[in-house]
Amino acid sequence: MNGLFDALERAAGPVTFAPGATLLRGFALEDAAALLAAVDAIAAAAPMRHMVTPGGYTMSVATTSCGELGWTSDAQGYRYAACDPDTGLPWPAMPALFDTLARDAAAQAGFPGFQPDACLINRYAPGARLTLHQDRNERDFGAPIVSVSLGLPATFLFGGIKRTDPTLKLRLAHGDVVVWGGPARLRFHGVLPLAHGTHPVTGAYRINLTFRKAR
Numbered sequence: 172m173n174g175l176f177d178a179l180e181r182a183a184g185p186v187t188f189a190p191g192a193t194l195l196r197g198f199a200l201e202d203a204a205a206l207l208a209a210v211d212a213i214a215a216a217a218p219m220r221h222m223v224t225p226g227g228y229t230m231s232v233a234t235t236s237c238g239e240l241g242w243t244s245d246a247q248g249y250r251y252a253a254c255d256p257d258t259g260l261p262w263p264a265m266p267a268l269f270d271t272l273a274r275d276a277a278a279q280a281g282f283p284g285f286q287p288d289a290c291l292i293n294r295y296a297p298g299a300r301l302t303l304h305q306d307r308n309e310r311d312f313g314a315p316i317v318s319v320s321l322g323l324p325a326t327f328l329f330g331g332i333k334r335t336d337p338t339l340k341l342r343l344a345h346g347d348v349v350v351w352g353g354p355a356r357l358r359f360h361g362v363l364p365l366a367h368g369t370h371p372v373t374g375a376y377r378i379n380l381t382f383r384k385a386r
């Protein structure tokens with residue numbers, strides 16, 4: 172059933188599910204293998220780690236970054252930094268494929284001219300989740316965010332401008348891309364605990380890439 176629904180959605184092209192928020196089903200499917208190989212290379216230079224939130228919680232999601240800036244969290248807060256605090260080295264460069272995919276997806280969703288300078292890479296094992304949050308560490312809320320899902324499927328929560336607003340649930344599967352910006356840019360969102368499963372390409376993981384213009 173879901174397969175037919177997904178196929179119809181793909182045939183229909185971009186699905187705008189809220190003002191400024193668009194789902195591009197399967198947009199990254201053809202590039203998935205190359206994207207994952209690049210993630211492995213990035214993680215070899217800037218290892219995945221479980222960051223600590225300013226509130227003192229260790230995140231269930233493991234994280235690394237590529238691009239001019241990387242997203243980091245510690246007791247002092249969330250911020251973007253040019254160097255990986257674990258290695259002291261600049262974050263690995265953003266692969267051309269990442270940049271091209273993010274720009275193309277943004278343009279498809281109505282945000283031409285997107286120039287990402289940071290890509291946050293999140294790895295979810297079963298049970299890992301992301302509590303409701305806003306993405307507000309970027310300097311320019313005029314730029315959208317492009318999110319690429321790979322591997323195990325997840326339930327994405329999409330809320331409102333207030334944390335307590337009702338949430339929409341969206342199933343994100345291998346190759347799906349979500350773009351949001353404009354009126355959606357500061358909406359709360361999160362990911363429910365990942366269900367157990369085995370994906371033919373990523374095994375027991377979901378990988379999410381979020382492209383941002385951080386400065």
Ligand code: MD6
Pocket residue numbers: 293301306316317318327349351360361362379381
């Ligand atoms: C994730 N994504 O899907 C987490 N943020 O694993 C995000 O937090 C996110 O997907 C802003 C825009 C799109 C996203």
Ligand code: FE
Pocket residue numbers: 304305306360
């Ligand atoms: Fe986010």
